[in-house]
């Protein structure tokens with residue numbers, strides 16, 4: 001049995017959501033990643049502790065004009081990934097309204113992780129950092145404890161915070177591995193489908209070596225998702 005779990009990425013325009021997902025699913029990075037229109041959908045199978053989970057990853061647009069569409073994408077999500085750019089305090093501040101919205105509209109068992117992006121920029125020039133990691137952890141302590149510690153008393157804010165670099169892939173797999181572990185912990189039935197062999201991660205089922213998406217969803221109109229082969233090798237996008 002393969003369990004499906006819906007994961008949605010939310011955050012300010014340019015925070016690095018698409019780059020994170022494209023690095024994870026296709027193992028690629030684009031210096032001039034185009035801004036997402038509406039949302040895009042990618043999927044990837046992951047095996048954690050012998051349990052197979054197919055992550056259905058919804059990458060939403062950060063542009064304000066698409067904000068009203070967001071509920072369509074986060075509905076029934078098992079996990080929300082809130083992204084901010086560690087060189088942009090405003091992108092960190094922008095996360096709060098997304099968090100409030102998720103808490104108001106989704107079940108209390110929603111898993112929320114916070115991902116600071118573009119670690120390479122700070123490595124090159126530490127003065128560019130506008131959000132200390134400790135600030136993120138404190139934010140998580142203050143705002144996620146109610147949902148994250150409910151079934152895990154040893155939870156600390158650090159457990160839900162990540163800093164990554166999509167450009168060189170640092171920390172990217174760990175984000176999805178960590179999320180999947182929590183999904184499995186919260187859905188004990190998944191453990192019954194445990195495989196004998198243990199893999200860190202399976203191959204993507206949505207992409208082959210050349211990045212040709214096989215099971216990548218393209219939203220052709222609002223509310224309609226089709227599983228189809230896209231025309232180009234680029235990531236499918238909403239239109």
Ligand SMILES: Nc1nc2c(ncn2[C@@H]2O[C@H](COP(=O)(O)OP(=O)(O)OP(=O)(O)O)[C@@H](O)[C@H]2O)c(=O)[nH]1
Pocket residue numbers: 011012013014015016017018019020030031032033034035036037060061062063117118119120121164165166167168
């Ligand atoms: N140096 C560096 N640039 C990055 C990194 N991640 C993303 N970027 C760049 O930041 C810009 C925005 O990245 P996107 O992934 O499109 O951001 P987004 O949050 O999906 O943006 P919207 O689709 O507009 O919401 C692009 O030019 C990326 O190349 C990173 O790890 N390092």
